[in-house]
Amino acid sequence: MRVLVAMSGGVDSSAVAGLLAEAGHEVIGVTLQLYDHGAATGRKGACCAGQDIHDARRVADHLGIAHYVIDAEARFRDAVITDFADSYARGETPVPCIRCNQTVKFNDLVALAEDLGAERLATGHYVRRLDGPEGAELHRAVDPARDQSWFLFATTRAQLARTLFPLGGMPDKAAVRAEAGRLGLPVASKPDSQDICFVPQGTYGDVVARLRPEAAEPGEIVTEAGEVVGRHDGIARYTVGQGKRLGMAAQAGGERRVVVALDGARRRVVVGPAGSGTRLVRLDEVNWLTPARTLRCAVKLRSGDSLRAAEVVPTADGAEVHLDAPVLAAPGQACVFYQGTRVLGGGFICPPQPV
Amino acid sequence: MTYLDANATETLRPEARAAVLAALDGGGNPSSVHAAGRGARRRLEEARESIAERFGGRPSDLVFTSGGTEADVLAVHALGAGRRLIVGATEHDAVRSATRGAAVLAVDGAGVADLEALRRLLAEGGPALVCLMLANNETGTMQPMTEAGRLCRQAGALLHVDAVQAAGRVAVDFATLGADSMAISSHKLGGPQGAGALLVAPTLSAGLAPLIAGGGQERGRRGGTPPLPAIAGFAAAARAAGGAAALAVLRDAAEQGAVAAGAVVLGAGVPRLPNTTCLALPGVRAETQVIALDLAGVQVSAGAACSSGKVARSHVLDAMGAGALAGEAIRVSLPWCAGQADVAAFLLAYRIMAARLSRRAA
Numbered sequence: 086m087r088v089l090v091a092m093s094g095g096v097d098s099s100a101v102a103g104l105l106a107e108a109g110h111e112v113i114g115v116t117l118q119l120y121d122h123g124a125a126t127g128r129k130g131a132c133c134a135g136q137d138i139h140d141a142r143r144v145a146d147h148l149g150i151a152h153y154v155i156d157a158e159a160r161f162r163d164a165v166i167t168d169f170a171d172s173y174a175r176g177e178t179p180v181p182c183i184r185c186n187q188t189v190k191f192n193d194l195v196a197l198a199e200d201l202g203a204e205r206l207a208t209g210h211y212v213r214r215l216d217g218p219e220g221a222e223l224h225r226a227v228d229p230a231r232d233q234s235w236f237l238f239a240t241t242r243a244q245l246a247r248t249l250f251p252l253g254g255m256p257d258k259a260a261v262r263a264e265a266g267r268l269g270l271p272v273a274s275k276p277d278s279q280d281i282c283f284v285p286q287g288t289y290g291d292v293v294a295r296l297r298p299e300a301a302e303p304g305e306i307v308t309e310a311g312e313v314v315g316r317h318d319g320i321a322r323y324t325v326g327q328g329k330r331l332g333m334a335a336q337a338g339g340e341r342r343v344v345v346a347l348d349g350a351r352r353r354v355v356v357g358p359a360g361s362g363t364r365l366v367r368l369d370e371v372n373w374l375t376p377a378r379t380l381r382c383a384v385k386l387r388s389g390d391s392l393r394a395a396e397v398v399p400t401a402d403g404a405e406v407h408l409d410a411p412v413l414a415a416p417g418q419a420c421v422f423y424q425g426t427r428v429l430g431g432g433f434i435c436p437p438q439p440v
Numbered sequence: 441m442t443y444l445d446a447n448a449t450e451t452l453r454p455e456a457r458a459a460v461l462a463a464l465d466g467g468g469n470p471s472s473v474h475a476a477g478r479g480a481r482r483r484l485e486e487a488r489e490s491i492a493e494r495f496g497g498r499p500s501d502l503v504f505t506s507g508g509t510e511a512d513v514l515a516v517h518a519l520g521a522g523r524r525l526i527v528g529a530t531e532h533d534a535v536r537s538a539t540r541g542a543a544v545l546a547v548d549g550a551g552v553a554d555l556e557a558l559r560r561l562l563a564e565g566g567p568a569l570v571c572l573m574l575a576n577n578e579t580g581t582m583q584p585m586t587e588a589g590r591l592c593r594q595a596g597a598l599l600h601v602d603a604v605q606a607a608g609r610v611a612v613d614f615a616t617l618g619a620d621s622m623a624i625s626s627h628k629l630g631g632p633q634g635a636g637a638l639l640v641a642p643t644l645s646a647g648l649a650p651l652i653a654g655g656g657q658e659r660g661r662r663g664g665t666p667p668l669p670a671i672a673g674f675a676a677a678a679r680a681a682g683g684a685a686a687l688a689v690l691r692d693a694a695e696q697g698a699v700a701a702g703a704v705v706l707g708a709g710v711p712r713l714p715n716t717t718c719l720a721l722p723g724v725r726a727e728t729q730v731i732a733l734d735l736a737g738v739q740v741s742a743g744a745a746c747s748s749g750k751v752a753r754s755h756v757l758d759a760m761g762a763g764a765l766a767g768e769a770i771r772v773s774l775p776w777c778a779g780q781a782d783v784a785a786f787l788l789a790y791r792i793m794a795a796r797l798s799r800r801a802a
Contacts, residue, residue: 113735153731154750200728200797201735267618 087111088249089198090207091190092144092152094137095304096265096272097209097419103268106148106205113203114152116141117189119161120283140272142333147271155197157189164188166283170296170420173321175415176347176436180236180388181281187239195244205249212237213253213426214245216249221245223374225430229353235388238431239372253421273411293321304352306334309345319352320347325415331356345413346437367434369403375429383423386434397430404432442738442785446715446796447577447605447773450677453630459676460632463669470666471657480668487675494678495603495624496613497639503648503661504671507636508604508625510533510651514623514638514662515600517570518649522597524568526561528553528583529759532625535571535602536755550710551581551760558588562595563739569598574606574617578743578756578771579707580716582606598644604628604636606733608776609713613642614639626670630776631677635670677743687774688714690783694772695719701794706762706769715778720762720769724797727751729770732797736789742770 090102092114106112116138138154145152165184172179190208198206199406211226212234223245226232231252240248255261258277265273284292294301304317315334317323322330328343329335334356335342345357371377379398383392384406394409406420414420414434421431443451462588468480485499492499505511512534516525525542527535530551543561546554553572562568570592575582585601592599603612608629614622626635640648645661654663681730695705695717703719721729726742730751733740743754758767772786 113731149734153727153734155727156750156752194798200800201732202796245650 086204087113087201087203087204088207089113089115089194089201089203091194092116092141092211093106093209093278094135094140094144094297095209095278096261096262096270096275097211097252099141099209099270099272100261100265100268101207101209102144103148103270104251104264105249106150107268112148112150112151114141114145114148115194115202116152116154117157117194117195118154119157119185119189120166121263127317129357133383137274137278140275143271147269157193160193161185161189165329166292168298170293170300172417173296174300174349175417176320176349178324178415180282180416180419182236183239183419186237191237191240191244191248198247200234205247207249207251209252210237210250210251211252211255212428214248214250219375221248224253225298225428226255226425228255228257231255231258234423234428235385235419235421238374238419238428239370241372242374243385245374271354290319290321294319294374297321299352302352304354306331306354306356308337309355309357314356320349320354321354323354326413328359341414347416362413363437364411366406366408366412366414366420367400367403367435367438369435371399371404371430371432373399373430374427378429380422380424380429385410385421385423386412392423403435404430410426442484442782442789444772444774444778444782444786445739445743446775446778447580447739447771448741449627449633450608450630451777452632452673453677453776455680455681456626456631456673456677460669460673466668468668470668471655481641483672484666484668486740487671490675491624491637491678492639494616494681495607495622495639496615499624499643500644500659501640501642503638503640503645504666505565505636505638505662506634506667506692508532508623508628508699509636511604511625511636511638512571512600513538513624514648514651515623516569517651518640519598519600519644520569521649521657522567522792524565526558526568526570528572529570530578530581530756531573532577532578532602532604535561535573539571542571545570547581547759549602549760549762551576551579551707551756552710553583553588555584555587555591558591562591562597565595567598568592569600571602573602573604574612574622575603575610575713575716576707576756577605578754579718579760580605580713580773581707582711582713585617585619588778592620599673605713605716606679609684609687617720620644626674626677629677629681631674632670635674637655637674656752657692681776684714684776686714689777690774690778690780691715691717691772693780694774694783694786697783698772698790698794701787701791701792702798703790704765706757706760706765713773715774715776717772718757719772720765721794721798722765722768724768724794726754726768726770728797729768731791732793733770733789736793737785738789740786760798 131133211231213224300321341359342356346355380397417435422429465666468476470481470484516538527542596622604625607624622639625632648661652663706718
């Protein structure tokens with residue numbers, strides 16, 4: 086069949102293109118130009134395309150498949166970068182990779198696949214798409230170290246039905262590199278990409294400051310009672326649960342304090358005792374990968390977090406998550422529902438309602 | 441495969457191919473004193489004479505370059521020194537990137553330069569260099585060059601004409617064009633890539649300031665050993681080029697068929713290159729159209745291809761006020777050897793694509 090493969094120029098998506106081509110499919114490679122690489126790295130006159138686009142084209146040349154570069158700069162700026170900065174300015178902790186997957190990748194590329202008469206979109210994500218009685222199901226990758234299911238919870242069931250994730254069943258990254266090497270791909274030993282793609286060298290605060298300067302302005306660190314206990318250098322540098330960058334406010338009477346809330350409107354960082362938290366977390370923009378219903382399941386509130394037992398209850402405009410044990414949840418992060426290896430849905434964590 | 445992207449590069453003419461191979465075997469450096477050098481020099485000068493004659497210039501006023509871009513940049517460098525720059529809004533990037541900060545000469549909805557605006561711009565200050573293309577690469581729109589040249593002469597301005605797309609497709613005669621310099625390119629008229637030329641007015645050609653001084657080749661106007669095989673192929677292609685008017689019949693058939701399938705023609709109703717049409721499909725991204733047609737074996741283009749390969753938004757169509765259609769238009773440019781089968785293959789693929797994508801866009 087004709088398959089559209091989203092090729093980033095990295096080893097994972099290159100291996101996907103190679104494996105599908107080897108299996109006899111008509112593979113069409115596409116690489117998204119997400120931002121002006123020359124401008125992002127601050128090199129004057131540099132080409133708008135980075136090394137990754139060059140690498141993707143060389144892999145496609147090697148495989149003898151058609152390859153196209155898609156201009157997604159405006160879409161990425163609006164749907165991902167602006168949202169990223171706005172979210173920080175509101176006092177949230179955004180996950181730009183989820184926004185990108187949700188919009189530029191799965192919404193737009195599934196549509197492009199349809200436009201081009203391709204039956205499937207394939208990506209190099211480490212998740213599994215399995216067929217179940219309710220249709221396509223999203224499952225964690227076989228390799229827990231590589232699992233990206235948390236980042237893909239917002240993929241709709243219709244999108245999932247048209248998608249392939251050939252790496253979800255791979256035992257580990259080394260196996261993927263070995264396949265890339267066996268196929269002779271020029272990126273087989275290319276290092277993994279790090280951090281947020283549009284932020285050079287991890288200076289995400291600069292990106293936020295350029296778009297939403299108020300999020301980088303200093304302000305007060307206060308206790309939940311409103312007592313000013315310190316100063317901060319921009320709320321975009323903080324996330325709920327954080328204990329660093331608090332200076333003198335990090336301790337009170339020998340007790341460690343952490344960020345418990347961020348007040349975007351007043352540019353305040355609110356601190357409280359470490360170990361505090363809530364049992365109720367509200368979600369919006371919930372994506373259900375099973376018919377919406379009250380679920381007893383495990384939830385994950387951050388990409389690196391462990392699973393926590395909870396009950397999820399659908400509401401008119403989202404869902405309520407009732408955790409067995411209190412937790413500090415960061416607004417803007419995702420809360421993903423798991424049962425075993427299967428992802429049943431998820432949503433974005435809302436700021437606590439004012440009391 | 442159906443190749444309909446001649447404005448990106450023409451299909452190589454058999455005469456040009458033969459001339460390239462003969463020159464490769466001929467060897468020699470035109471600057472050398474010995475017999476091999478003399479042979480190479482003779483072939484170089486014969487090519488120069490042939491191309492100059494073909495386009496109405498004197499051989500001594502023709503400077504070989506690496507291509508159209510270098511010829512444009514050389515003209516701006518040599519003729520623009522100490523002058524204000526006035527540049528057509530739809531010029532090729534070869535000119536635009538060499539003239540940053542220039543006054544922009546607006547065009548109308550069909551891409552034709554506004555001569556009243558040119559008159560005003562010329563009256564605004566001191567001596568100017570005006571850069572205007574004879575025919576546009578994306579729409580084929582021709583500029584009213586005779587009138588533009590007259591305005592420039594009256595105002596004491598110099599005129600550089602980018603004739604890269606026009607040469608070989610419509611009658612181009614430097615002597616009567618009224619321009620002070622004119623850029624042409626080998627591979628846009630069926631020769632090999634790697635050679636171009638700048639024709640310069642007799643009064644300006646002798647002391648033309650080089651971009652690359654090197655060893656003083658081309659009478660000190662362009663250093664570096666000339667690529668003789670490319671130049672020989674260029675001359676052979678220039679001699680063979682012509683008769684493109686017949687392509688207009690095929691182009692019109694392609695255009696009418698596309699319009700019946702929902703396309704809108706941009707740049708219609710004015711003098712155009714006979715081989716070019718710019719077809720917008722409302723609501724469908726140009727990028728998607730180019731990919732869909734390529735997958736169906738029909739090769740066209742859109743906008744200006746960046747080195748990344750992404751389809752950039754067209755500054756030409758933006759300047760024409762095309763609005764959203766600027767991002768929804770493809771360029772179909774028939775090569776010199778196109779026939780009815782090419783048009784039929786194009787229309788078959790176009791109709792299928794338009795039916796599928798227009799429905800989704802609606």
